[in-house]
Amino acid sequence: MFQPTPVPADVEPDVRFAFIPTPAFTLLPFAGFLDAVRHSADEADRSRQIFCNWEVLSHTTKPIKSSSGLSVLPWKTFGDAGDYDYIVVIGGLLSELDDIHPDTFAFLRQSFERGTKLVGLCTGSFAIAKAGLLSGRRCAIHAHHRPEFVELFPDVVPIENEIYIDDGEIITCPGGTAAIDLAVEILIKHCGKSRGLKGLTAMVVDEHRQAHDVGRMPYQDLEDCGNWRVEQAIRIMRQKLREPDTTKHLARTLGTTVRQLNRAFRSHAKATPQEIWRDMRLQHARWRLINSKRTITQIAHECGFADSSHFSRWFKREFGDPPRLYREQRLARVR
Template identity: 30%
Template sequence: MKTVAIVVFPDFLLLDMAGPVEVFSIANRYLHAEHHYRLLTIGTQASAIRASNGVSVQPDLCLTEAPKSYDLLLVPGGPGAYNDRIPALFTWLTEAAQQSGLYGSICTGAFILGHAGLLDGHRVTTHWHYTERLISGFPAAKVTTDEIYIKDRRLLTSGGVTAGIDLALAIVAQDHGRKVALDVAKVLLVVMTRQGGQAQFSPLVAAVATQETPVTRVQNYLLDHLEEEFTIERMAAMASMSARHFSRVFVREVKMTPMEFIQSARIDNARSLLETTTLPLKTVAHRSGFGSVRHMSHLFSERLGLTPTQYRQQFG
């Protein structure tokens, strides 16, 4: 029997906890008793702890009485994970991670692991909306932005919310085989392995900065005229700069090259049209500046892991 412990704290995200718990609980239906998962919740206090949605959870144990060795130790995310500091939890996790077989986080629980010093030198991920914040907060971590979950040595991290279910299914598959994990996925009405990563859900282009600069003027023009053809030289002329200087300034301000910005903006525009209209793919490609459905399909598959048709079926 393996023990899975999940730490809860004020303002945690309930689904981050409940998703993995349901996976392991349902897996127990298909396993002999000696192979069951033993599920524990460990609270930062002995009394009931309120999740971010208002539901209260009574933990099985509190930090002061909980052992520090588990087969799997998980930390959920939520506003309490990235807005609050709980030094006692950080200290406890540092020791418990050393003694546990595997440890990790769901969603923004990565911030708690970061404050406990457990992300340094590891490949990690979190919810796409918070990756930049994780990068700036924990520069010694190797943050990736697209993967649903990552296992780096004994550390497990996952993307937002329902990614905890993906992570738990992967653990069940590793422990007891793909057949058991697939049976659990069927009960939960989820796919065993998702097509693509977090990029399907996140915008590829961040909002243009509000202050007006030569670069933001070019950005705004590009976003309004995606169907036009653009070269570095044309964009540089619009900003009254040399091509070389414009490229350098653009990368410094936007964190991507001008051509990467155009490509990403076109994909985002096409995604919006696929989500909100029934326009033919040829029209979507034209309005987004791709020139052809074939070119659009190639970039969608490369960047999102889905074709435009698959994207519309999933999100439209």
């Protein structure tokens, strides 16, 4: 069995991580996060666990297969676990969520009670929520997983288009390359800026993104989903954020029926055209709140809401805070 390079006896690591891959976990966020840690752990590219320490845990030492078919071999079981600053749960295919062993949830709850911070990568947030630890908290999720998340965990506040959310004891990240940004943020906190940023050059990453940065335009994937009704409707919606229209008029513009348009959106977006359109306007409003000096009233009108009160109600429902408080908190974090 592979044995990790031990930490030299005379050096105390700045930060310790435990990684828990769940069944059918996604490789990219796991590899991206871990590689950022690896580069910060040593000088040059020697990969010794000096300034950072990490282990891979599970309820058993049997291989865990990723969503791509490649497997990872755990180094220890939960019973042999050490002390960690962060426990990183790597999620994957939602169809395998029920296959997560009960010992995993018990270990997460015990670690949380001891004060260890939890990190959910990709659908790792689902596992943490299923352990009962996300109730009432904000959680960063991928837009694709929002319908399932809302249905399973209605008491958690899902947030899209933030690359990670630090809610104190629990940090969540929708996965992909955003896992690298989150890892770097944690490494800067514990190892200093120079060492925390060390891995970006080696991984050919242009820059470190902050939590509020948005990687892609909301629903960009629907513009190439293969259904012409959805693709053309999304393009029209994006052009008319200031002046949203009825589904009936949108269907007439496309030369289709309301029933056919709703069915297409339900199939490809798991939502109605009006729900998608409203969410696009809210996402755009959120961006303007952080990146412009426009007033709340101006942003409300520019994003197609009847008035600031109507806008504020929907914004709080979507992001957990009213627009003014949301702006103040995000700008304070940036400063």
